[in-house]
Amino acid sequence: xxxxxxxxxxxxxxxxxxxxxxxxxxxxxxxxxxxxxxxxxxxxxxxxxxxxxxxxxxxxxxxxxxxxxxxxxxxxxxxxxxxxxxxxxxxxxxxxxxxxxxxxxxxxxxxxxx
Amino acid sequence: xxxxxxxxxxxxxxxxxxxxxxxxxxxxxxxxxxxxxxxxxxxxxxxxxxxxxxxxxxxxxxxxxxxxxxxxxxxxxxxxxxxxxxxxxxxxxxxxxxxxxxxxxxxxxxxx
Numbered sequence: 001x002x003x004x005x006x007x008x009x010x011x012x013x014x015x016x017x018x019x020x021x022x023x024x025x026x027x028x029x030x031x032x033x034x035x036x037x038x039x040x041x042x043x044x045x046x047x048x049x050x051x052x053x054x055x056x057x058x059x060x061x062x063x064x065x066x067x068x069x070x071x072x073x074x075x076x077x078x079x080x081x082x083x084x085x086x087x088x089x090x091x092x093x094x095x096x097x098x099x100x101x102x103x104x105x106x107x108x109x110x111x112x113x114x
Numbered sequence: 115x116x117x118x119x120x121x122x123x124x125x126x127x128x129x130x131x132x133x134x135x136x137x138x139x140x141x142x143x144x145x146x147x148x149x150x151x152x153x154x155x156x157x158x159x160x161x162x163x164x165x166x167x168x169x170x171x172x173x174x175x176x177x178x179x180x181x182x183x184x185x186x187x188x189x190x191x192x193x194x195x196x197x198x199x200x201x202x203x204x205x206x207x208x209x210x211x212x213x214x215x216x217x218x219x220x221x222x223x224x225x226x
Contacts, residue, residue: 004157031212033214035216040218041218042118042203042205042215042216042217042218042219043158043203043205043216044216045213045214045215048212048213050212056212058213059213059215090157090158101160101163102148102150102160102161102162102163103148103150103158103160103214104160105157105158105159106157107156107157108157
């Protein structure tokens with residue numbers, strides 16, 4: 001049981017380049033989330049999804065797009081990367097209606113935009 | 115934007131001592147309070163989720179309490195061990211909202 005898997009683990013982009021971060025979970029969770037972690041700040045929600053085919057904006061959605069074509073995958077896209085998007089990105093998932101269970105997090109993707 | 119505040123930001127505790135730290139959150143429209151343990155170079159791991167005022171949860175030497183009326187939660191660690199060194203995050207959710215808002219964490223270092 002792999003849990004939540006994020007790929008890639010590290011990436012360096014040039015300003016203006018695009019890329020997609022992949023989050024995959026094998027726990028049949030309905031809900032999936034993308035967060036970013038920056039020094040001195042709490043995890044901030046970028047986008048989330050409450051089920052296949054649905055997405056919604058979080059706290060800091062600008063510059064990012066997401067898709068949830070399959071229940072197990074949640075993709076985060078950067079169309080034109082900017083240095084301000086240098087961060088560590090975490091994906092998380094949880095089972096709908098299971099409020100006594102916390103989120104399961106992936107191991108993170110460290111992205112540097114130069 | 116809802117603010118979740120954790121204190122202290124960091125602390126050093128002698129091995130064997132007990133310690134506690136605080137998470138403060140807005141008390142209106144409360145739904146759930148999460149605690150996570152986050153070791154360096156790993157991913158956050160869920161410790162507790164609490165939903166009811168007066169909830170107390172325990173896992174081994176770690177326990178947590180919740181006061182939703184005044185908007186705070188305490189995390190206690192009894193008899194600290196080196197493996198307890200980590201950042202402890204709390205996060206808050208309001209009713210009808212899927213967003214979990216995280217604090218910046220308390221970084222705990224256990225001194226052998």
